[in-house]
Amino acid sequence: xxxxxxxxxxxxxxxxxxxxxxxxxxxxxxxxxxxxxxxxxxxxxxxxxxxxxxxxxxxxxxxxxxxxxxxxxxxxxxxxxxxxxxxxxxxxxxxxxxxxxxxxxxxxxxxxxxxxxxxxxxxxxxxxxxxxxxxxxxxxxxxxxxxxxxxxxxxxxxxxxxxxxxxxxxxxxxxxxxxxxxxxxxxxxxxxxxxxxxxxxxxxxxxx
Numbered sequence: 778x779x780x781x782x783x784x785x786x787x788x789x790x791x792x793x794x795x796x797x798x799x800x801x802x803x804x805x806x807x808x809x810x811x812x813x814x815x816x817x818x819x820x821x822x823x824x825x826x827x828x829x830x831x832x833x834x835x836x837x838x839x840x841x842x843x844x845x846x847x848x849x850x851x852x853x854x855x856x857x858x859x860x861x862x863x864x865x866x867x868x869x870x871x872x873x874x875x876x877x878x879x880x881x882x883x884x885x886x887x888x889x890x891x892x893x894x895x896x897x898x899x900x901x902x903x904x905x906x907x908x909x910x911x912x913x914x915x916x917x918x919x920x921x922x923x924x925x926x927x928x929x930x931x932x933x934x935x936x937x938x939x940x941x942x943x944x945x946x947x948x949x950x951x952x953x954x955x956x957x958x959x960x961x962x963x964x965x966x967x968x969x970x971x972x973x974x975x976x977x978x979x980x981x982x983x984x985x
Contacts, residue, residue, distance in 0.1 A: 824938040824945060827865055827891070828857045829952045829980040831930055832898065836959050837971045838917070846913035848905040850874055850882065852930055854954075854980075855898045858891045863945070865891045866937040872901045875929040876916055881905045890939075920961040920972060930954040930980075954980035 833853030838846065852874065858865050867890070873883035882903040891897050907913040920926045932952035938945040958975035 824863050825860055826950065826982045827936075828859060829932065829954070829982060830855045830857075831954045831957050831974065831978040831980065834928070834930075834957060834959060834974040835972065836926070836928070838913075846907045848907070848913075850903045850905060850928075852901040852903070853898055854901060854930070854932065854952075855896060856891065857896045858893060860893050860938070862893060862940055864893055864895075864939045866939055867891070868935045868937070868947075870932070870934040872903070872933075873931045874903050874905070875931070876926070877929075881907075881928075920959075924961055924963070925975060926959045926961070926972065928957045928959060930957050930978075932980075933985075949985050950982055951985045952980045952982050954978050 831852060832855040833851075835851050836848060838848045852872070854872070866888070868888045870886035870888060871883060872886055874881050882905045884901065884903050886899060886901065889897065889899075916926055931954065934950050934952075935947050936950050937947050957978045959972040960975045961972040
């Protein structure tokens with residue numbers, strides 16, 4: 778007994794914790810297996826990013842005069858999930874609208890889930906508070922002279938691809954819809970105050 782106690786006392790530190798090395802090996806194997814499963818799921822199901830389109834838009838000035846002009850903008854963003862086997866979950870969704878290089882307004886959108894081969898339309902309402910009257914006048918002047926204005930619509934979201942019982946990671950996705958054309962009717966006695974979407978606009982998507 779005394780010899781055994783002496784041997785244990787003189788043993789290097791790693792000898793007294795034989796399970797630590799085994800746990801490290803098990804954790805490494807588990808990590809590699811999980812990575813292999815995720816890789817194989819991507820190879821089998823080949824998830825594709827959904828397609829985004831601006832299918833409707835209106836812009837109306839609520840207060841076109843005064844120190845702080847305001848405008849209402851309603852945008853319809855249509856999303857098509859073309860994956861044949863995968864549903865898509867959208868979280869942390871945020872939309873914004875801009876004119877030229879200037880951001881005008883942004884808002885959050887509730888999370889939602891989209892089934893495979895499904896088309897969903899998201900209504901987005903934004904209230905624009907112009908920082909100064911010059912921005913408002915510039916936008917309306919462009920509408921008056923050209924009969925149209927060009928807006929930029931953007932969307933940010935985290936997406937997860939689902940096929941029961943699997944969940945394939947999370948990706949941060951950015952959607953850019955540049956040069957969305959808003960038509961204005963011919964002005965009569967003043968600036969036009971209401972415009973509607975000229976045509977459907979396809980958006981570009983990329984991870985960020």
